[in-house]
Amino acid sequence: MHHEEYENKAIAMPIDDAIGVAAVVARSVDWHGLCTVPGGERNLPRFGAGTHRSVHGLRADRPEPTCEETSMANATLTISSKNYSSWSLRGWLLVKFSGMPFEEVAMPADDPGARAELLLLSPSILVPCLFHDGIKVWDTLAIAEYLNEVCPDAGLLPRERAERAHCRAICGEMHSGFAALRSALPMNLKAHFPGFKVWARAQTDIERIVTIWHECLAQYGGPYLFGERTCADAMFAPVVTRFVTYDVKLDADIVAYGERILAMPEMRQWIADAQREAEEIDELDIEF
Numbered sequence: 553m554h555h556e557e558y559e560n561k562a563i564a565m566p567i568d569d570a571i572g573v574a575a576v577v578a579r580s581v582d583w584h585g586l587c588t589v590p591g592g593e594r595n596l597p598r599f600g601a602g603t604h605r606s607v608h609g610l611r612a613d614r615p616e617p618t619c620e621e622t623s624m625a626n627a628t629l630t631i632s633s634k635n636y637s638s639w640s641l642r643g644w645l646l647v648k649f650s651g652m653p654f655e656e657v658a659m660p661a662d663d664p665g666a667r668a669e670l671l672l673l674s675p676s677i678l679v680p681c682l683f684h685d686g687i688k689v690w691d692t693l694a695i696a697e698y699l700n701e702v703c704p705d706a707g708l709l710p711r712e713r714a715e716r717a718h719c720r721a722i723c724g725e726m727h728s729g730f731a732a733l734r735s736a737l738p739m740n741l742k743a744h745f746p747g748f749k750v751w752a753r754a755q756t757d758i759e760r761i762v763t764i765w766h767e768c769l770a771q772y773g774g775p776y777l778f779g780e781r782t783c784a785d786a787m788f789a790p791v792v793t794r795f796v797t798y799d800v801k802l803d804a805d806i807v808a809y810g811e812r813i814l815a816m817p818e819m820r821q822w823i824a825d826a827q828r829e830a831e832e833i834d835e836l837d838i839e840f
């Protein structure tokens with residue numbers, strides 16, 4: 553089932569779909585008191601308390617903690633399947649790149665109730681969602697910008713203004729574009745499809761991405777898109793995995809960039825965790 557269809561289904565409030573019901577309920581009820589995530593109570597904020605401090609002006613009472621002052625006790629990232637969820641991978645890499653200690657809370661695939669409760673914590677009813685110091689940030693680009701503010705020395709964005717603009721532009725392209733690639737070649741780290749036939753519109757997306765990478769590598773000299781690692785490498789990391797999964801034919805420089813991404817310790821850790829994920833979920837065998 554396609555992701556957009558899934559969202560539509562949620563809005564229709566099906567009685568046999570706990571997450572769908574949760575999504576509808578989440579859009580229509582007061583948030584206060586809904587957060588009772590098993591095992592997640594320590595880090596995940598209760599709505600009406602910490603998350604609303606800024607609204608009530610209480611944040612001014614104390615300085616905002618820096619990246620270094622953050623502990624795992626006050627930073628949490630909700631994610632879903634490590635095999636299938638490309639947005640979870642992006643969000644997770646961004647927090648890893650930032651250096652901020654955090655606890656990851658994965659939505660259990662086999663417990664619709666717990667999944668629904670975790671999704672309810674995110675106003676978009678999507679993952680990833682970052683909770684830090686009583687602040688919640690959903691949507692991957694917003695997470696990147698937030699982390700760049702809290703952890704300015706991590707280099708999530710390039711130091712030069714023109715490079716930052718370029719970086720933001722290609723991250724934006726990834727965030728809002730490449731629909732054909734995303735639906736035809738969904739992330740699936742455990743799978744491999746030698747000789748996969750890529751249809752024309754997805755091929756157009758692939759060619760645009762390859763152009764973006766070539767331009768960045770030529771302009772900034774590699775080894776990553778903007779020299780050092782930035783949020784752009786996190787945004788495109790799931791594409792690297794798709795190129796491998798679907799046996800996409802690429803030139804040597806692009807293959808080398810992909811290998812560099814896959815060799816990052818963070819990627820190796822994520823892929824190893826994905827390999828250990830027990831469930832094979834037919835319904836999730838799509839871009840989501």
Ligand SMILES: N[C@@H](CCC(=O)N[C@@H](CS)C(=O)NCC(=O)O)C(=O)O
Pocket residue numbers: 571632636637638639640671677678679680690691692693727840
């Ligand atoms: N534009 C969003 C996309 C997030 C998204 O589509 N997340 C998917 C997972 S990859 C999701 O939460 N789907 C609902 C579910 O997993 O139950 C972002 O940038 O974070």
